Amino acid sequence: xxxxxxxxxxxxxxxxxxxxxxxxxxxxxxxxxxxxxxxxxxxxxxxxxxxxxxxxxxxxxxxxxxxxxxxxxxxxxxxxxxxxxxxxxxxxxxxxxxxxxxxxxxxxxxxxxxxxxxxxxxxxxxxxxxxxxxxxxxxxxxxxxxxxxxxxxxxxxxxxxxxxxxxxxxxxxxxxxxxxxxxxxxxxxxxxxxxxxxxxxxxxxxxxxx
Amino acid sequence: xxxxxxxxxxxxxxxxxxxxxxxxxxxxxxxxxxxxxxxxxxxxxxxxxxxxxxxxxxxxxxxxxxxxxxxxxxxxxxxxxxxxxxxxxxxxxxxxxxxxxxxxxxxxxxxxxxxxxxxxxxxxxxxxxxxxxxxxxxxxxxxxxxxxxxxxxxxxxxxxxxxxxxxxxxxxxxxxxx
Numbered sequence: 001x002x003x004x005x006x007x008x009x010x011x012x013x014x015x016x017x018x019x020x021x022x023x024x025x026x027x028x029x030x031x032x033x034x035x036x037x038x039x040x041x042x043x044x045x046x047x048x049x050x051x052x053x054x055x056x057x058x059x060x061x062x063x064x065x066x067x068x069x070x071x072x073x074x075x076x077x078x079x080x081x082x083x084x085x086x087x088x089x090x091x092x093x094x095x096x097x098x099x100x101x102x103x104x105x106x107x108x109x110x111x112x113x114x115x116x117x118x119x120x121x122x123x124x125x126x127x128x129x130x131x132x133x134x135x136x137x138x139x140x141x142x143x144x145x146x147x148x149x150x151x152x153x154x155x156x157x158x159x160x161x162x163x164x165x166x167x168x169x170x171x172x173x174x175x176x177x178x179x180x181x182x183x184x185x186x187x188x189x190x191x192x193x194x195x196x197x198x199x200x201x202x203x204x205x206x207x208x209x210x
Numbered sequence: 211x212x213x214x215x216x217x218x219x220x221x222x223x224x225x226x227x228x229x230x231x232x233x234x235x236x237x238x239x240x241x242x243x244x245x246x247x248x249x250x251x252x253x254x255x256x257x258x259x260x261x262x263x264x265x266x267x268x269x270x271x272x273x274x275x276x277x278x279x280x281x282x283x284x285x286x287x288x289x290x291x292x293x294x295x296x297x298x299x300x301x302x303x304x305x306x307x308x309x310x311x312x313x314x315x316x317x318x319x320x321x322x323x324x325x326x327x328x329x330x331x332x333x334x335x336x337x338x339x340x341x342x343x344x345x346x347x348x349x350x351x352x353x354x355x356x357x358x359x360x361x362x363x364x365x366x367x368x369x370x371x372x373x374x375x376x377x378x379x380x381x382x383x384x385x386x387x388x
Binding site for chain 1: 230244257259345365
């Protein structure tokens with residue numbers, strides 16, 4: 001019985017030799033790769049703008065809050081208002097100018113200033129006291145919340161986010177941008193002074209995505 | 211007697227086997243770690259980054275400070291930084307301070323730096339760090355840089371935030387030329 005047990009046992013000496021050789025080879029490779037790896041620095045990308053033809057979804061960062069600028073709706077309302085003014089003035093250009101300067105059209109948290117509408121420019125005046133969305137934490141921003149919903153519905157291949165950032169709103173902008181980047185959404189941003197007017201129309205600058 | 215001698219001369223190596231196996235396991239892990247480090251930057255490109263995280267919130271850990279910023283950003287060219295304050299601009303490398311008055315003088319340090327970058331625009335580009343209340347100045351600077359066909363990066367940089375600038379070898383060369 002004891003003989004049978006001895007006969008069934010496997011001789012592992014040769015396997016041990018192979019393993020020992022393997023350890024030696026691995027140590028050698030690790031030494032070589034270690035020397036290489038020690039010289040390598042972690043590459044942190046730096047900002048670089050590039051032109052893009054993606055459709056822009058525009059968000060203003062003001063009072064450390066986010067406000068969406070619905071450009072399509074603004075254009076639609078502006079055209080409606082211009083048609084009304086044209087009808088009211090009945091071809092009298094002085095009256096047209098007067099009505100353009102006086103007329104205020106509200107779209108969301110903004111009023112449209114049509115003073116320069118004849119040159120194709122529409123200015124947006126923020127409505128005082130209008131509350132935006134305070135994105136306080138990126139951890140708690142889920143797709144059922146205001147900004148999370150925008151991100152969830154955005155197609156990164158076709159659309160991008162453009163932020164118009166006021167001086168007082170760097171923090172909320174960076175939170176929003178970090179969330180967008182997490183979803184691989186391209187982001188462009190423009191710095192605005194506190195009193196800068198947001199103006200849309202021909203002759204603007206090309207916004208570079210980053 | 212002979213059997214006892216044989217038993218004494220033979221060393222039992224089976225107990226050594228698990229140790230060898232564990233050593234091999236550890237070495238394989240080390241090898242994988244080294245390989246991952248090498249793969250992350252195979253050509254060992256070094257660029258100077260002063261922005262190390264997607265977020266900056268003083269006194270608050272968000273977990274994203276160390277997360278790689280600029281997922282669509284530059285990984286090849288060496289950036290030259292223009293730190294734009296409301297009343298002056300600091301140029302890196304060199305930490306040269308240029309006041310708004312200096313900008314009116316032809317051949318000022320900013321112009322010289324732009325000339326230098328323009329000559330080597332395949333390897334260098336400009337990153338503007340815009341502090342609060344610098345919207346108009348940064349807009350003008352951007353136009354100036356773009357008019358020379360130099361690539362441009364743009365980052366909003368908080369008023370109180372320090373620029374931690376550790377130049378790479380290539381930037382030092384540019385600094386010497388300047």
